[in-house]
Amino acid sequence: MSNETKAPGKIVPVLLGVVVLLVVAVYLLAKLATGGFDVNAEVMTKEAVAARLKPVGEAKASDAPPGMKTGQQVYEGICITCHGAGLAGSPKFGDAGAWGARVAKGWDTLTLHALQGFNAMPAKGGAADLTDDEVKRAVAYMGNAGGGKFTEPPVGGAAAAGAALDPAVAGKKVYESVCVACHATGAAGAPKFGDKAAWGPRLGKGLDGLIASATKGLNAMPPKGGYTGSDEEFKAAVTYLTNAAK
Template sequence: MADHVEMTKTTPMEFLYALLGGLFAPGLAIFLIVMLFLGIQGGMGEPDAAPLADKAVQERIKPFGQSVAIDPNAPKVERTGEQVYAEVCSGCHDSGALGSPKFKEKADWGKRMAQGYDTLLTHALKGFNKMPARGGDPDLTDLEVARGIVHMTNAAGGNFQATLKKDPEPTAAELARGKAVYAENCAGCHDTGVTGAQKISDGAAWAPLIKEGKDFLYHAAINGSFGGPAKGGNEKLSDADTKVAVDYMVEEAKAAIASAAAAKKTAAK
């Protein structure tokens, strides 16, 4: 019997492949597992990269977003005397710049206070020599300017109250004249509120206008305002007649405001 069983001879090359395969296969497996593990971990480190980026962007645009969101119809909050002083008046009055009376300096303020509060208010509102009207800030309301004055004068030993001049009350004769002028020239729009005119009986519409003061209303009625025609569209109407018509309207509006407030009171009971 011939010896058929012949051992397959292993060539050196085959041996090398086997050796490398044996070494590499597990190594490759381990390498892949490690890669897989690292991959999962990496992914876990930033699970929601997109929302985070969003947040960062939102954070960055925030100041702009906020300033755009300011409601232009929000009622203006009037500042305190201290705020008005710090924001506007201190620019000069802190140091006495341009010859202005210096803050807390009694010698500077004594003579000025002796003129009386009304004079100081008029000078501060309209300007006086190098003192600019409203301290140079046209956005300040009359009351804010008054508070600024009181903050300064009281710091120099004064004792003023921040009050504004009251409009003189119209006489009965003026109101009667105003009623007639109103009926002829103004009622067409202001009785009904047509064309967007403030209805004379609409207290809520008039309350903020009345606060602006008579001078503002006279000016609006005589020169026209936001769709309201000058002198109600009657060029021949005198300024004086236009003013008494405004007096009458304000009187009626005040009555409407008062009766609305009274109705609210009884409703609350």
């Protein structure tokens, strides 16, 4: 058999080898271009990306008057952006393990970090319009959920603390900072402030019965209407509401 008839048989293996080399080269170039990163689909959802791109402190910490926001209102309006999921190394809300070492540093250190900023957290969580007391209330609210035993600064600052001596004034302060959200307009089935017809059946329970129901929560109203201050201050608010309807 001549050499001419053997040539085609030699060319085929050579071509196959070239094709294999090309495939391998393309694969290696692709790996080099992507850097070998393994992208998790969960972190690339629209919701996850939006959460990471959302400016810190962009949310609104309730419609309470300036300086009158409770710790819960500040947390739900601002702090939850990071602390709700434990983003950027922040201790997750309610995680006693994550909060333990921080609570151990003490109140002064925790509030100083929150006010001035610490690690990835900007000063006041990025919400520069919050007062120092509002930030401190949020620290107490989150710290207590993680095992701490802090006391929130009273709503209204020193004025509210002094008002505690006068139940009528204290009740009005609490109403204007928390209860007004529903009772001013009768939202969510709440009896409207000063509406004798709406309050009539409720007044029949007596003041003690009303206070007991409001403290535990009733229908759409959470315990104490979401108020995080003392029981005495809350009782003063219930008294203020009932007196306005008599």
